[in-house]
Structures are given as structure tokens and as C-alpha cells.
Amino acid sequence: MANVLIVDDEQDILETLPDVLHRWGHKTFVAKDGVEGLKVFKENPVDFLVTDIKMPEMDGLELLQRVLEMDKQTMVIFLTGYPSLDSAIAALKTGAYDYLVKPVNLDELKLRIERGLERKEHLKSLPLLRGLNWALLVSIPLWLVLGIILASLLR
Numbered sequence: 001m002a003n004v005l006i007v008d009d010e011q012d013i014l015e016t017l018p019d020v021l022h023r024w025g026h027k028t029f030v031a032k033d034g035v036e037g038l039k040v041f042k043e044n045p046v047d048f049l050v051t052d053i054k055m056p057e058m059d060g061l062e063l064l065q066r067v068l069e070m071d072k073q074t075m076v077i078f079l080t081g082y083p084s085l086d087s088a089i090a091a092l093k094t095g096a097y098d099y100l101v102k103p104v105n106l107d108e109l110k111l112r113i114e115r116g117l118e119r120k121e122h123l124k125s126l127p128l129l130r131g132l133n134w135a136l137l138v139s140i141p142l143w144l145v146l147g148i149i150l151a152s153l154l155r
Contacts, residue, residue: 002117003044005029007037008079013102017050020106023115023155032083033060038066041074047120048113049076053087061094068095073123075116079104 003025006017011032018028029044031037035057041049049067053060064076078091081102088099097119098112 001027002026002047003027004048004050004113005030005031005037005040005044005046007031007034007040007049007055007060008035008083009034009052009055013079015096019102021113024110026113034060034063034129037063039068041070041144042073046071046074048116049074049115050109051076051078053078053080061090063096064091075113076110077112077116080099094101 004021006021006028007030008014008015008017009032014030014032019045020029021028026048029040029046031040033055034051037049037051038058040046041108046067049064051060051063054130060078060080064078067074072095075097076095078096079098079100079102083101097116100112101107104132104151
């Protein structure tokens, strides 16, 4: 289960998408624009952000930048009714996990959220793996030195 924030200026998205995500086992929060979305993000733990790109007040790209400044681990999927190569490139360069075109194929959205959550779990384990790598790098020379000392003592 994940906490998903849905930010969109289309009321039908805000009414239907939370119900769908609840059926998939997720807890949802909603906001009608980027300003409200940022406020909800600050007040609640959010694993996944699903947001429109073009919105009044604060667009999705600015929302993405501000969210990632607070939590780089948040997965973000953009939904847009106005797809363009430029907006897709801008979204992915800014740090979005994915980009989908409205009307949203719910099976595709479910798959992307599941994959995003898996990726988030993998990213959480990276610091541990880095620590283990450093421990191995430090301990190998130490064991070699100990082996040399023991070999010279046992002669």
C-alpha cells in the first residue's frame, strides 16, 4: 500500500481516480492545483505523486521541483491532456518517474505505480549496499595484513 497524492484541475479526475486507487489498496490525497498539492504534500507522507502538467497557480513541473527538493525519493507520474515531446522531455529531465496521456489507461497507470514503488524500494536499499561495499573494501586489506602477520609469527 502506498500514499498517493493526486493533483489535477479536472474535477472528474479528482473524483474517480481516488476510488480506483483505493480499490488497488492505496491511500489517496487530492488537490486541485499545485499550490494546494504542495500544502498537502508537506502535511502528509506521500510515496507517489500523480499530477497534471498544466494547472492554474502552479503547474506540475514546478510542483515536481518543489516536491523533489523536500523528498528525492517521491515517485512522480505526470498525466496530461496536452502531450508534446517538449513537455515529456521537460518532465523526465526534472525528475519525473513517468508520463502518461489522458484519458488514462487504468491498467497502464496501475502497472506504472507498481513499478515505481518497486523502484522506490530498490533505491532505499542502495545506501545499505554502498555501506557493505565500503566495509568489504576496508576489511580486505585488513585481513591481508593480519594474514601476513600470522604467517610471519607461525614460521
